[in-house]
Amino acid sequence: MQGFGDAFAAAFGLIVGLDADLVEIVGLSLAVTLSATVLACLIGFPLGALLAVGRFPLRGALTVLVNALMGLPPVVVGLVVYLLLSRAGPMGALGLLYTPTAMIIAQTILVTPIIAALTRQIVADLDAEYHETLRSMGAGAGARMATLLWDGRLALMTAALAGMGRALAEVGAVMIVGGNIDHVTRVMTTAIALETSRGELALALGLGIVLMILSLALNALVMGARVSAARMAHA
Amino acid sequence: MLRLVASGPGPEAVIRLEDVSLRRGGRRVLDGLNLAIPEGGITAIMGPNGAGKSLSLRVMARLITPDSGSVQPAGTLSGPQDIALVFQKPVLLRRSVRANLRHALGVYGVPRRQRRARLGELLDFGRLAAIADAPARALSGGEQQRVAMVRALAARPRLLLLDEPTASLDPQATAAIETLILDAAHAGTTIVIVTHDRGQAGRLADHIRFLHKGALVEAAPAAQFLLAQKSPEAQAYLAGRLLL
Amino acid sequence: MHRTILSLFAALAMTGEALAGDDALIVQSTTSTRNSGLYDALLPVFTAKTGIEVRVVAVGTGQALRNARNCDGDVLLVHAKAAEEAFVAEGYGISRADLMYNDFVLVGPPDDPAKVAGTEGIEAALAAIAEARAPFVSRGDDSGTHKKERALWGETGIDPDGDSGRWYRETGSGMGATLNIATGMGAYTLTDRATWIAFGNKGDHRILSEGDVALFNQYGVIAVNPEACPDVEAKAAQTFIGWLLSEAGQAAIAAYRREGQQLFFPNASGG
Numbered sequence: 189m190q191g192f193g194d195a196f197a198a199a200f201g202l203i204v205g206l207d208a209d210l211v212e213i214v215g216l217s218l219a220v221t222l223s224a225t226v227l228a229c230l231i232g233f234p235l236g237a238l239l240a241v242g243r244f245p246l247r248g249a250l251t252v253l254v255n256a257l258m259g260l261p262p263v264v265v266g267l268v269v270y271l272l273l274s275r276a277g278p279m280g281a282l283g284l285l286y287t288p289t290a291m292i293i294a295q296t297i298l299v300t301p302i303i304a305a306l307t308r309q310i311v312a313d314l315d316a317e318y319h320e321t322l323r324s325m326g327a328g329a330g331a332r333m334a335t336l337l338w339d340g341r342l343a344l345m346t347a348a349l350a351g352m353g354r355a356l357a358e359v360g361a362v363m364i365v366g367g368n369i370d371h372v373t374r375v376m377t378t379a380i381a382l383e384t385s386r387g388e389l390a391l392a393l394g395l396g397i398v399l400m401i402l403s404l405a406l407n408a409l410v411m412g413a414r415v416s417a418a419r420m421a422h423a
Numbered sequence: 424m425l426r427l428v429a430s431g432p433g434p435e436a437v438i439r440l441e442d443v444s445l446r447r448g449g450r451r452v453l454d455g456l457n458l459a460i461p462e463g464g465i466t467a468i469m470g471p472n473g474a475g476k477s478l479s480l481r482v483m484a485r486l487i488t489p490d491s492g493s494v495q496p497a498g499t500l501s502g503p504q505d506i507a508l509v510f511q512k513p514v515l516l517r518r519s520v521r522a523n524l525r526h527a528l529g530v531y532g533v534p535r536r537q538r539r540a541r542l543g544e545l546l547d548f549g550r551l552a553a554i555a556d557a558p559a560r561a562l563s564g565g566e567q568q569r570v571a572m573v574r575a576l577a578a579r580p581r582l583l584l585l586d587e588p589t590a591s592l593d594p595q596a597t598a599a600i601e602t603l604i605l606d607a608a609h610a611g612t613t614i615v616i617v618t619h620d621r622g623q624a625g626r627l628a629d630h631i632r633f634l635h636k637g638a639l640v641e642a643a644p645a646a647q648f649l650l651a652q653k654s655p656e657a658q659a660y661l662a663g664r665l666l667l
Numbered sequence: 668m669h670r671t672i673l674s675l676f677a678a679l680a681m682t683g684e685a686l687a688g689d690d691a692l693i694v695q696s697t698t699s700t701r702n703s704g705l706y707d708a709l710l711p712v713f714t715a716k717t718g719i720e721v722r723v724v725a726v727g728t729g730q731a732l733r734n735a736r737n738c739d740g741d742v743l744l745v746h747a748k749a750a751e752e753a754f755v756a757e758g759y760g761i762s763r764a765d766l767m768y769n770d771f772v773l774v775g776p777p778d779d780p781a782k783v784a785g786t787e788g789i790e791a792a793l794a795a796i797a798e799a800r801a802p803f804v805s806r807g808d809d810s811g812t813h814k815k816e817r818a819l820w821g822e823t824g825i826d827p828d829g830d831s832g833r834w835y836r837e838t839g840s841g842m843g844a845t846l847n848i849a850t851g852m853g854a855y856t857l858t859d860r861a862t863w864i865a866f867g868n869k870g871d872h873r874i875l876s877e878g879d880v881a882l883f884n885q886y887g888v889i890a891v892n893p894e895a896c897p898d899v900e901a902k903a904a905q906t907f908i909g910w911l912l913s914e915a916g917q918a919a920i921a922a923y924r925r926e927g928q929q930l931f932f933p934n935a936s937g938g
Binding site: 274275276277280281283285286367368369370372384385386387388389391 | 850
């Protein structure tokens with residue numbers, strides 16, 4: 189068995205050498221995951237706010253469903269999206285299978301429940317604080333949702349990070365709908381799976397280390413943004 | 424001086440609660456309450472804890488629907504922006520003072536063209552220009568309450584309801600708020616203030632309404648009431664004796 | 668910040684659209700073939716010659732066949748002759764052609780507890796393993812390799828199913844994962860030679876049985892039938908298969924080496 193030392197050496201070599209394949213793979217990972225996270229936020233923020241603040245029948249059931257969907261296994265999502273996008277499937281004519289777009293779709297489906305569920309909790313807590321005040325100002329449901337979402341923007345950043353982390357780390361969904369095609373749909377996680385299946389364990393672990401560094405960098409960036417935003421916001 | 428509201432009809436009730444009753448947790452917290460608030464000037468609502476003072480404000484502001492009885496606003500109180508409410512603890516958004524006021528202007532539906540000018544007026548009225556860009560939540564309690572008051576006046580309400588607005592503030596901050604209240608009243612807003620502070624009632628109020636156990640016990644001009652109360656409950660309360 | 672994200676996504680969406688199968692050929696193939704590195708050597712030659720971009724989706728044989736049946740591929744390249752012939756017979760493929768062959772080998776731990784090294788032929792080797800109840804790892808996933816392995820057990824008259832979970836371990840995984848498990852638990856396993864040579868985690872395992880005629884491994888190539896799948900890139904598929912079966916393609920296959928050894932032996936029958 190190759191040692192961890194080999195893995196760190198492999199990671200170091202890849203990064204310092206700015207291996208062209210690595211750059212391509214990292215770029216695609218970022219593009220797919222960031223796109224999916226943005227889309228998931230666009231859907232999840234208002235959905236979460238609606239679940240927190242709205243009053244409609246089946247609200248409780250929908251909340252339970254969204255919470256449960258946080259635990260969707262990535263490989264199951266991949267399978268479902270594959271069946272939808274397959275040429276034999278309902279959306280086959282779009283020709284999206286084995287493209288980065290398919291990967292973005294799958295990851296968006298995976299991440300939206302997390303963002304919605306976390307948003308729901310954040311907005312519900314804020315609603316408890318602001319409910320009387322906003323009602324006394326005559327704010328309707330829509331105005332309340334928008335106000336609370338903006339007020340909770342710092343916590344929502346953390347929710348977005350949680351979703352992004354899940355997308356960056358998953359392999360099951362992107363493997364099935366992307367096909368791990370060299371130069372087309374190969375991302376960090378599928379590359380790690382590939383090298384593992386080739387028995388190139390040091391390289392696989394090295395890629396894993398690079399992925400961790402990437403995740404650290406992204407989180408640090410957002411944390412920095414949070415800190416400067418927090419200074420503007422509140423006591 | 425800032426003119427906050429167009430002048431209305433003569434000295435009649437701006438809002439009237441008729442025979443209002445409300446049960447909470449098996450108790451009758453409002454019990455056939457008859458309350459008429461005179462238009463113009465400042466009315467103070469006083470009474471021991473549990474008398475229903477805060478609840479009556481919330482009923483007036485339409486935050487609570489009574490079990491029975493009616494709430495009759497004057498015809499001039501047509502929309503939610505005509506009645507504003509300020510709570511004991513100010514609840515401001517996590518943004519700057521200016522942004523808080525802008526948000527209120529939006530929610531109250533002040534037409535876009537007027538918002539900029541209105542914002543300037545409000546900042547002047549509350550003497551908030553110096554802290555306009557500070558994060559609202561980083562301000563002292565007194566400053567936050569000033570912002571909350573000015574925010575309540577954003578849409579020029581005819582009726583301003585204040586629920587013990589200075590109970591948590593030090594004397595200096597209290598004085599600042601009382602100045603704002605007097606300014607608003609002079610500009611034409613009808614003000615209802617719930618207060619435990621006899622001195623505050625003396626400084627501010629034109630009329631007093633004394634509540635006990637969810638009902639109106641005494642109504643009188645302020646100077647007269649503070650000098651000599653007619654009801655035994657009011658006498659006991661102002662003398663500091665425990666009321667059951 | 669918002670604009671950067673939006674333009675990133677827009678670029679990606681457009682790229683996705685552009686890449687969504689206009690000219691690119693999709694080949695459904697197996698992980699063992701991909702892992703050997705053959706495609707990395709072959710495809711650039713073909714693309715340089717014809718300008719056709721080829722994308723390989725490497726999955727288990729069963730999944731490759733299923734994907735092709737769903738019309739999610741233009742060409743099928745696997746090593747499971749019976750399944751391939753059924754695929755064509757059902758109308759999903761135009762025809763099947765022999766492309767190349769290599770062989771399977773039995774690999775095992777250096778201490779060789781079942782004494783496989785002394786046996787003659789693969790059947791004797793498998794019998795020895797069953798006798799000794801030595802750990803044996805199976806693909807267990809209906810792949811070409813797995814089907815070959817089951818056929819060989821059939822020849823020995825031994826049915827290992829009864830001992831599944833004991834000395835007979837079925838991983839349900841690809842060749843690479845199965846090899847990782849085999850070297851990890853000191854077990855025997857059947858693998859195609861190409862994957863073994865290219866494998867990076869051999870540990871101390873070595874080839875203990877090879878050369879038996881029964882270990883012959885034939886690869887076939889099929890063009891997906893446009894009558895069953897109207898959206899298939901029929902012309903590009905024919906060009907690709909034509910090239911593979913031509914002198915140039917066959918020579919390219921023969922020329923591919925790993926660790927100094929030839930991994931695949933072209934055996935297309937005259938075009």
